[in-house]
Amino acid sequence: MVSVLFLFVFTLMIAQLTSADLPGTWELLVPNAGIASMHTAVTRYNTVVLLDRTNIGPSRRMLPRGHCRNDPNDVTLKRDCYAHSVVLDLKTSEIRPLMILTDTWCSSGQFLPDGTLLHTGGDLDGLRKIRKFQPCEADGFCNWVELKDVELVHGRWYATNQILPDGSVAIVGGRATSTIEYYPPRKSGPVLFPFLAEVEDKQMDNLYPYVHLLPNGHLFIFANNKAVLYDYEANKIVRDYPPLNGGPRNYPSAGSSAMLALQGDFSTAVIVVCGGAQFGAFIEKSTDTPAHGSCGRIVATAPDSVWEMEDMPFGRVMGDMVMLPTGEVLIINGAQAGTQGFEMASNPCLYPLLYRPDQPLGLRFMTLNPGTVPRMYHSTANLLPDGRVLLAGSNPHVFYKFKAEFPTELRIEAFSPEYLSLDRANLRPTIEGIPETVSFGESFDVSVSVSLPVVGIVEVNMGSAPFATHSFSQGQRLVKLAVTSAFPDGDHRYKIQCTAPPNGMVAPPGYYMVFAVNQGVPSVARWVQLVA
Structure with a gap:
């Protein structure tokens, strides 16, 4: 009974917040x-x-x-x-x-x-x-x-x-x-x-x-x-x-x-x-x-x-x-x-x-x-x-x-x-260039553009496309690649050198959504096939 009452009161408190909060x-x-x-x-x-x-x-x-x-x-x-x-x-x-x-x-x-x-x-x-x-x-x-x-x-x-x-x-x-x-x-x-x-x-x-x-x-x-x-x-x-x-x-x-x-x-x-x-x-x-x-x-x-x-x-x-x-x-x-x-x-x-x-x-x-x-x-x-x-x-x-x-x-x-959110739009990177296929352990370049100057590391992360059913996503996986610091490559453009996952134990072969992530803001992904 106590847990039910607590749940009701907590939910009521949260509900008093407006969606804007x-x-x-x-x-x-x-x-x-x-x-x-x-x-x-x-x-x-x-x-x-x-x-x-x-x-x-x-x-x-x-x-x-x-x-x-x-x-x-x-x-x-x-x-x-x-x-x-x-x-x-x-x-x-x-x-x-x-x-x-x-x-x-x-x-x-x-x-x-x-x-x-x-x-x-x-x-x-x-x-x-x-x-x-x-x-x-x-x-x-x-x-x-x-x-x-x-x-x-x-x-x-x-x-x-x-x-x-x-x-x-x-x-x-x-x-x-x-x-x-x-x-x-x-x-x-x-x-x-x-x-x-x-x-x-x-x-x-x-x-x-x-x-x-x-x-x-x-x-x-x-x-x-x-x-x-x-x-x-x-x-x-x-x-x-x-x-x-x-x-x-x-x-x-x-x-x-x-x-x-x-x-x-x-x-x-x-x-x-x-x-x-x-x-x-x-x-x-x-x-x-x-x-x-x-x-x-x-x-x-x-x-x-x-x-x-x-x-x-x-x-x-x-x-x-x-x-x-x-x-x-x-x-x-x-x-x-x-x-x-x-x-x-x-x-x-x-x-x-x-x-x-x-x-x-x-x-x-x-x-x-x-x-x-x-x-x-x-x-x-x-x-x-x-x-x-x-x-x-x-x-x-x-x-x-x-x-x-x-x-x-x-x-x-x-x-x-x-x-x-709109207030982070200037931080959102765009992937301008990326290979369509990469091999295990391969070094490759990713070209991105960002409206504001890049501060810190731009991550390059690979996400699988899982099969979602009954509260579990089968095969779900995210791999953060080893990257170099983004270095300027033209007006608002940067080049990042990445290293693909070393083997299929880290990332099985297949198609991945690859995101560039700048200060916590991801790009639109590009699909890349990871092969042996």
Whole structure:
């Protein structure tokens, strides 16, 4: 009762601040995307792929005439002419429907080194499916392709994908699946991973495990409230980390996790896990049990690491953690009570938070300008190349339901962090020249222009394009490159010499958004392919 009263009073105090008092701005990008996106990914063509379930019934976007999905086993529509995946052109805000055949409910994904989006699993007829989306220019006609010559060995519903240093992908776990398999498939097939079964409880809090590739080449895998360091080549657990206090974090308790920016000599990796529901809220189907606001932070590469604990200003369940180009983390979306699942949460958390990892303990969180659209179950958040964060989805219902306390949400918004405010516009750099492709360890030049004279170091940071779903961004990564001081190269122009990441353990091969960051203000990114 005390915690509920405190939460109410604190929220009331924050609400008394006007939006002008808090950093960040909101804008509506698309009034009606046609689908509620539970899976979202940004492509190197500055388009956004959005995905929902296929067996959810009518969406608000039709497929092109003559294109329908025929499924005699679909309990809602046996002949389905509605889109359940679309692609958004960020330049024009136009939506193009995509055809996808099998069920993608609670599936997983990851970009391959050539920029193709690999999409795996789902429910029912999608349980073992492997699909690919090869992005194209916004006016192109690229579409989903379901592979016919290969499928997953084990069903993957609520699994997590992570690209590896050689460009292959580990597909970890899933409901009732305590194994790991790989794409391209390995001759040895899936390998047992008993850790997932050991940490499962009656809430199923081992689903969508948090998987991070560390710069030492091992995988940090977190499920429920425990984590291990996994050598995937030898198929063995190298070490167990101490349990994280505060109850289970993975689905359905819906905390979130991010690996902080890799920098310096790239030998250190820090993992943060924040938020989640109280244990038992999912079992009891309680919508008003306050979410907890604790965060754990651990140096995953240290031999004797322990969790450092701190509290967010709000309890939050189903929050999304987005790595910003600066190395800070935006925590956005979710609710302050209940748990993840259909109609199992209440009290939407409209206030984003900025997590500033370089600040002292207790001073790392900044409360930002609140939105107005609740983003509850099945919502997503993705970094865009211009530094904004795209917010999509929210459908806490089994089917689309537009008359409800928290209706199915078809609007797409963008949140602009404070670094995009008008008073910082003169600090914003523009990348004038950068190679389209760089190799591991290669030295290369980046040319930038800035209105005001440069003071200090201009950072050059590489951000991946993750697959965002269920409060975790699969494959999310930010790498701060080694750079020289910017030296003048003409009127308002500067040249910066950079060194690419040394290997695929620090940054797996693929396409990255590369940002120049001047005094905390990022440029619009340029897409660069990192190759071996």
